[in-house]
Every structure is written in structure tokens, then in C-alpha cells.
Amino acid sequence: MLRMFKTFSFFSLCFLCSAMAVSLLFTAHTTYAGTDNTSANDVTGFAWSDNIGWISFSCTDLGTCGTSQYGVDMDDASGVLSGYAWSDNIGWISFNAADVSGCPSGSCTPTVNSDGTVSGWAKALSANSADGWDGWISLHGSGYGVQYNDSTGFFSNFAWGSDVVGWISFNHTDTNSSVNYAVVHSGNRPIVFMSCGADGTNATATIRWPGSSGAASYHIHRSTTPSGQYTDLSAGTKTTYVDKNLPFNATYYYTIVAADASGNVISTTDATSQSTAGVCDGFPSVPSNVSASPACSATGDTAAADLSWSASTGETSISYDIYRSTTESGTYTLVGNSSGTTYTDDNLSLGNTYYYKVAAENDIGTSAQSSDVSVTTSGSCVTPPSAISGYSICGTATSTDATVHLSWNDSQGQAPIAYHILKSNGSGFSEIGQSNTATYDDAGNTLGSTAVYEIKAIDGGGNSAVTPSISVVVQSSCNQSNPSDGNLGINYFRAVPSIGNPGYMCTLSWQLSGYNQNTTCEITGKHSVRPFNPNQIGASGTQQVYNIIVTSPFLLTCTQGDSGAQVKKTATCSINPKIVEIN
DSSP: OTTOOOOOOHHHHHHHHHHHHHHHHTSOOHHHHTTSOGGGOOEEEEEEETTTEEEESBGGGTTOTTTSOOBEEEOTTTOBEEEEEEETTTEEEEOOHHHHTTOSSSOOSOEEOTTSBEESEEEETTOOGGGTOOOEEESEETTEEOEEOTTTOBEESEEEOHHHHOEEESBGGGTTOSSOOBEEEOSSSOEEEEEEOTTSSSEEEEEEOOOOTTOSEEEEEEESSTTSOOEEEEEESOSEEEEEEEOSSOEEEEEEEEEOTTSOEEEEOOOEEEEOTTTTTTOOOOOEEEEEEEEEOTTSSSEEEEEEEEOOOOSSOOEEEEEEESSTTSOOEEEEEESSSEEEEEEEOTTOEEEEEEEEEOSSOBOOOOOOEEEEOOSOOOOOOEEEEEEEEEOSSOSSEEEEEEEEEOOOSSSOOEEEEEEEOSSSEEEEEEESSSEEEEEEEETTOEEEEEEEEEOTTSOEEEOOOEEEEOOSOOSOSOGGGOOOEEEEEEEEEOTTOTTTEEEEEEEEESOOTTEEEEEESSSOOOOOOGGGOOTTOEEEEEEEOOSSOEEEEEEETTTOOEEEEEEOOOOTTOOOOOO
């Protein structure tokens, strides 16, 4: 239950803070906050509730102190907390002893104890018991409780505010949030927010400290031990500093030295420390094993690159950003995103070299980019013709040769596409013709022989691709002396019930003699039939068509175009009692 918190981005935090600031500027809430001495409010920062959102502990958090002064203070001697925090949803939350008297149980006054535990209660002043909510917020209970670290000044862990407020987190480490929120007691020390670096490979410390009267500059000193050698990192006039690129699993101590205009030291803060351990937990790791291979676009007219990589580790759902450059040391541009571990970069130029890097991202952050990989795209991306087919038909001039009719599916590539027809000569393939369509007739083949073909597609960019070879068996005879002799005949015409469809469908089949490529056949009768293509007559002269069964016979009429010879034959497919009449 303690981990049921939403993860917000820094943008979300800024938006929410802005909304809170507007509410404060236009709402008369100074009845409570006006009693506070803002200069004494040394507890600052934000807590988070999954039910009511952000809780601000000081008007300095929002920059509204000139309009609505409020804040929480911690007495350094007694540890007693006092003052007011603000919620944009439930209003003022009081830590004052007078407001929390009569608490539900235990010690009422909110107090930081010597062991770092925080006891007592806070109360939402807008609560109305008549509405079913008493407004009490428990700072410590069974199995939970706010903690305070005296060496760093940070509060952490959870308070409980009934079902209305729910769990209140005092530090982003409680929820593994990417937003570095926390409630902090500054005192005479710098405040150090430790966060994950921009790419998850190191840590970043953001140091903030109270300004000193008369200070003209501040020197930031850092050490890896509390009493060790401190290094002067920087000097400036601001009261914040960002220390980047810190290794993991180390503790750093910071002190701030204030100097006057002459360089004389006028104050030195107490040291405060923070550890870099675990600050990048849940951050996505850098993708590994990135590879790239050349490919072609779906249309075949441009190149593509197929990328793959090993999955990254990290909390929450991970996606991947793909970056591309035309030079290894050039600028890498984001070209796409993938929810998996593969990506195809399409519409690339043919024969060029491209460089890629991949980064992983989730709700917590974005990893560093992977090492680059390169790929040189294919110089040819025309797709080969597919599904090539062929059959032989008798020649029209003599009965001693035959024509092979070839057809295939169109290629994809840069328009226009031309097809070159290649035929085996026994020792290789040679070109026998060209076509701008996906068909070609090769005449003059010897009866009974086998012809082997390949189809080569060449696109407008000069790219080419070749089909696998296909063998076509030429008819052994034409069963005719001359097409003009009129020797056309029907050896048989049958109507047989179709398997799997008894009583509803039948198969018509027939065999011709003395036919040639100019022979056409037609079926008539009360039926439904697919259009008959005479070019589909095979070497046996057989054609099969599925029809709905009717009571009247089917009539097959075949006509030879050269001689005008015509033959007819009937067949009936009848399976009683399942006969369907088609009107």
C-alpha cells in the first residue's frame, strides 16, 4: 500500500506548483498564515499524496511570500514543529500545538525526536466532521511514520491522513519518483538533493543553502569523508550549485564558505551529506547488442534498415528511441520509437551508409544512447516477380511445335518496370525476349521437350531481380493434323457430384481432341458457373468447373476458331432428392 503512488515528471511538478501559486494569490487564506514569522520557517519543500496531490511546506517553495506568508518551523532545541503547510485541494494543514490538541491518540504535538522519529499529529483546518472527515493526519503509527535525518536535514517515509488524504510521502525516495520532491529542514547547513543524472549513468547533486548577510561570493567545498580533504568546486554569487557526474555508491559531504567583497571568510555552513546509492534505481539501462542489416521498403522502390537490440532493464514500461546519422561522428536525429526490440527505418536512399544509436526510456528517464552501428543499404531494391506459372499450347501453323505461355505477378520497384525473359540453353540462361506486362508467349518449342525459364525485372533505376527458374513440359502431341481440318471432337463430358457438397454442387469435366489455342467452349443450362477461359485448357484438354445442380442437362458447346468446326455434348448431375432449381 505504501508504494501506490503516481510518478510525475518535472513538467507536471511545475504545472501543479503554478496552479497552487495562482490559488494562493487569489484566495484570502492569510488568517492562519499571517501569524507566522516567515524568516523562521526553516522547513521547506513538498510532500505528495496520491489522493490530494502536492503539499507545500513554505511560501518560498512557490514564491508567494509577499502575498500569502506561510511555512513550517522546527525548533532546533526541542524538535517541535509549528506553522502551516498548504494543499491546493484541502487548504491549510496546521502543525501548531493549539490546533492539534485533542488529537485521537498519543502525544498530539508534532515533534522530531532524538532518534529521528516524528511523533504527533497535523490537522487539515478545512475538515468538517459533519461531512464525515475529521481532518487528522497521523505522523506516526503502527508500521509507518515520518523520519528525520539530522545529518542531511531531510524528512522521509509516510504519514497517514485517513481515506480522504491517504498516504503522504515526505521524500521522493519513498516512491521512486522521478521528481526530486522532499520536505527539508535547512538549519545551518546546505541542503543536498541527490538525483539520477540525465542519462542514468551517474548521479547529480543539487546543493541549496541559506544566504549570509554581507556575502559577496560563496565557495562550494566537497569531500568524500566528513573530516577529510575538502575540494573547492566553484565560487559564485548564487545560493545554489549543481554537482554533476558523480559515481554511484558513494557518499559526498558539502560545506559552503561565504566571503565578503575582499575575499575574507565571514561564515561556513555545517557539513551535510548525501549518498548516490540507489538514486538511479528503476532508470532504464542502455540498450545492448544493437545490430543493423540492409533491407528494402515495402514497396521495393527505396531502401530500408532493419534494427534489433537486447531489451533494457528498469522499472515501468520501457520504449526505445532510434537515432540516425549519415556520418559516424555527425549529429544523430531521432527517427522513430519502438515498444519492442526491433525497428525498420524505411525510405532510405539506395547504396548509402547510415549510422544508428538506440536509447531506452520509461517514466523515470531516458538512458544514454547505445554505441553506434552502421549499415550500407542495398544498391537494388526491386522485388523479383513472384508466382511465375506456365503451360504449353499447340502452335497455330504446324502440329510439330508448341507455344509456352508464361505469366507472373508484377514486381515492385522504381517505375517503369521492364521484364526480360531468360531461357536455359543447356549451359546457362540467355535472353529470348522482353515484355512490359506480366505475360510472355514463347513459340516454336519442340513437342515433348522441357523448357526452363527465368524472369528478370529491371526497374527505372536500373535495379534488377530475378525469379527462381521454372520448368514447363511441352505437350507431347497436338492430336491434330491441321487446325483447319475441322477434326474437333469431345471425347467425354461428365457431371459428377462434388465431394463434400452432395446434392448441391457437381463437377463438370471434359476432354477434347483435335483442339488448338483458338478453341473455345461454353456451358449453358440453368446453373451458376464461373467464366470459362479457353487458355486454361491443359495438355489433356480437360477443364473442371463447379456448378449448382439443376434438373435440366448441362450443354457443352466447343468451337474451333480456325475451321469453324463445332461439337456439342450434354451431361446431367442429379442426386435426388437434394436438387436445387435455379430460376
